[in-house]
Amino acid sequence: xxxxxxxxxxxxxxxxxxxxxxxxxxxxxxxxxxxxxxxxxxxxxxxxxxxxxxxxxxxxxxxxxxxxxxxxxxxxxxxxxxxxxxxxxxxxxxxxxxxxxxxxxxxxxxx
Amino acid sequence: xxxxxxxxxxxxxxxxxxxxxxxxxxxxxxxxxxxxxxxxxxxxxxxxxxxxxxxxxxxxxxxxxxxxxxxxxxxxxxxxxxxxxxxxxxxxxxxxxxxxxxxxxxxxxxx
Numbered sequence: 001x002x003x004x005x006x007x008x009x010x011x012x013x014x015x016x017x018x019x020x021x022x023x024x025x026x027x028x029x030x031x032x033x034x035x036x037x038x039x040x041x042x043x044x045x046x047x048x049x050x051x052x053x054x055x056x057x058x059x060x061x062x063x064x065x066x067x068x069x070x071x072x073x074x075x076x077x078x079x080x081x082x083x084x085x086x087x088x089x090x091x092x093x094x095x096x097x098x099x100x101x102x103x104x105x106x107x108x109x110x111x
Numbered sequence: 112x113x114x115x116x117x118x119x120x121x122x123x124x125x126x127x128x129x130x131x132x133x134x135x136x137x138x139x140x141x142x143x144x145x146x147x148x149x150x151x152x153x154x155x156x157x158x159x160x161x162x163x164x165x166x167x168x169x170x171x172x173x174x175x176x177x178x179x180x181x182x183x184x185x186x187x188x189x190x191x192x193x194x195x196x197x198x199x200x201x202x203x204x205x206x207x208x209x210x211x212x213x214x215x216x217x218x219x220x221x222x
Binding site for chain 1: 142144146151152153154155156159199201203205207208209210212213214215217
């Protein structure tokens with residue numbers, strides 16, 4: 001089973017809202033990732049968790065706050081986003097270092 | 112500078128034809144990935160190439176890796192419409208599971 005699940009599939013939020021994206025995997029992978037992808041572009045790495053510890057934060061604005069409650073779960077907390085943050089947010093996991101398996105993504109629109 | 116260059120960036124071809132997508136990278140790496148992305152969807156892992164001379168095939172797609180030339184190719188044989196998608200290569204730079212992504216090749220196969 002190489003499934004990574006993400007919720008919600010779609011999210012529309014105002015610039016003053018607080019929301020969270022959720023990602024789950026049950027493959028026993030020790031590395032989990034958040035990516036942001038704009039249309040017609042490759043994914044951009046935001047955060048990497050390795051063994052539940054944040055190992056990479058690619059200079060992401062503080063309005064994005066990751067959390068890894070346990071080895072299977074990854075959250076991305078969103079607060080005071082800007083319209084330019086509208087994008088597809090992808091979660092991935094891997095048995096490090098190895099193929100990253102991506103979830104279906106959350107399509108985020110910030111109004 | 113770490114760079115991964117794909118070409119072409121856009122390819123329109125007829126069914127039944129053969130073609131090759133190229134992925135050049137600027138740094139030493141022994142691990143290269145190919146992913147497929149359908150419009151509005153997530154990324155699907157196609158191949159991981161682990162060593163010089165590695166060749167992998169799945170259906171009408173064949174990928175190869177030349178680490179000395181820092182070049183990978185994705186060859187499409189007798190293309191069919193279902194292969195229409197955007198194809199990304201990504202290089203493992205051996206640093207905290209980070210991948211450097213190519214810009215993607217948008218492939219359109221006309222019946």
